[in-house]
Amino acid sequence: MKSQVLSFDTTGIMSCQQNRYPMLFVDRITECIPLKYAKGYKLFSYNEWFFHGYETTSPKVWNVIQIEAMSQVFLMTFLSSDDCRGYFAASNKFNKVQFFRKIEPGDKLDIEASLESFRHGIARGQVKGYVKGKIACSMECTIVVPEIFGKFQHSLPLKGVDKTSYYNSESVINNFKQIETQKDELVFGIEKIRECLLNKYPWLFLDQVIDIMPGKFVRVIKNFTYNEHFFPSHFPENPNVPGFIQIECCMQAFLLTFLSLDEYKRSETADRLLMNVQVKRKIVPGDTLEMFATLDRFSRGVAKGRVESYVNGEQAVSFEVTAVIVDVLDQFKPKTNN
Amino acid sequence: MNNLEKYKTVFCESFSINESDLEGDLEYNSIEAWDSVGHMGMIADLEDKFDVMLDTDDIIDFSSYKTGIKILKKYDIEVEL
Numbered sequence: 001m002k003s004q005v006l007s008f009d010t011t012g013i014m015s016c017q018q019n020r021y022p023m024l025f026v027d028r029i030t031e032c033i034p035l036k037y038a039k040g041y042k043l044f045s046y047n048e049w050f051f052h053g054y055e056t057t058s059p060k061v062w063n064v065i066q067i068e069a070m071s072q073v074f075l076m077t078f079l080s081s082d083d084c085r086g087y088f089a090a091s092n093k094f095n096k097v098q099f100f101r102k103i104e105p106g107d108k109l110d111i112e113a114s115l116e117s118f119r120h121g122i123a124r125g126q127v128k129g130y131v132k133g134k135i136a137c138s139m140e141c142t143i144v145v146p147e148i149f150g151k152f153q154h155s156l157p158l159k160g161v162d163k164t165s166y167y168n169s170e171s172v173i174n175n176f177k178q179i180e181t182q183k184d185e186l187v188f189g190i191e192k193i194r195e196c197l198l199n200k201y202p203w204l205f206l207d208q209v210i211d212i213m214p215g216k217f218v219r220v221i222k223n224f225t226y227n228e229h230f231f232p233s234h235f236p237e238n239p240n241v242p243g244f245i246q247i248e249c250c251m252q253a254f255l256l257t258f259l260s261l262d263e264y265k266r267s268e269t270a271d272r273l274l275m276n277v278q279v280k281r282k283i284v285p286g287d288t289l290e291m292f293a294t295l296d297r298f299s300r301g302v303a304k305g306r307v308e309s310y311v312n313g314e315q316a317v318s319f320e321v322t323a324v325i326v327d328v329l330d331q332f333k334p335k336t337n338n
Numbered sequence: 339m340n341n342l343e344k345y346k347t348v349f350c351e352s353f354s355i356n357e358s359d360l361e362g363d364l365e366y367n368s369i370e371a372w373d374s375v376g377h378m379g380m381i382a383d384l385e386d387k388f389d390v391m392l393d394t395d396d397i398i399d400f401s402s403y404k405t406g407i408k409i410l411k412k413y414d415i416e417v418e419l
Binding site (some may be wrong): 100273301330335 | 349370374375378379382394398400
């Protein structure tokens, strides 16, 4: 029997998934066979809120917004099926997340998502995004539907709270600090953070630095309070921090490891590759996210490192990252005939 | 591992490609992975592998797989195809 090909406008999309303004990042699903694939697109307009959270003359679509747009089209591969329509879904893992080009206001991001498996409430698949026919972003992802997964989770062995990873992250920083001779009380609040990053409201997700050694590491916190703009829509009955915002918090922590160096303060950056992104817990209003970012390598404008984050010592988001300082990198581009 | 094997390994690992992709002359921007960021990652790996530090001009001139072999020669690294 031939599968029926479906399409959805915004109303149809919202009947399948719970994302709403200002957290809905897909405009149309043009082609979809439930439990197989979905194709759709997102248009970008300068009128959108996230373009205004960075001091630049050349606004661009944040990479985590691309992740979220790809995720939301991927959601349609299984939330469009009659058995799952309208369920909540939560980000779990992303891997090989790559960004190939700058996406600007006026661009259209065409997204193709394929579902490789959907069992026990866990969906795995691949997603690619294109602008004007050229690959713009891609990733592998795992999304969990708690309502289905929960039924199976009860039969799995219970795991106690394990703070080993948190203590490991603390010891990495303590090792760095043993090398440091100066030990004055650190005052590094929002003013100093803004001296380093170009980010501003509503796209600045760091509150206070606890510890920092520029060029080596940073330990920084972000408080989540219901007064933030994303909680009322994500979600009205169940407010929690969207996965892509959790990732962006950690990305900004990583950027601070090298943008705190005097010569690079307030430089324009782009993240290029994210590996082994794990979103391990729900974060709700009243939680404080504590992030440990380390810079493993920093040369000629390319920065590689890792971020681990915790809420009350329990693991939250973690990933490995490669980011670049755009102006520095441009100095080393090979000559071509194009 | 001889220098040619080391050189090929750097390209294959940096750009996630197979040795067969290096036949002919792979050029900057001819595959998605060899863009400006991929370029700097490959140069860093090459420097680690051969224990050299390339000059900025050589990094900019390093526009293809074969051109890279000529550039390494300036650093007394012979890669024989």
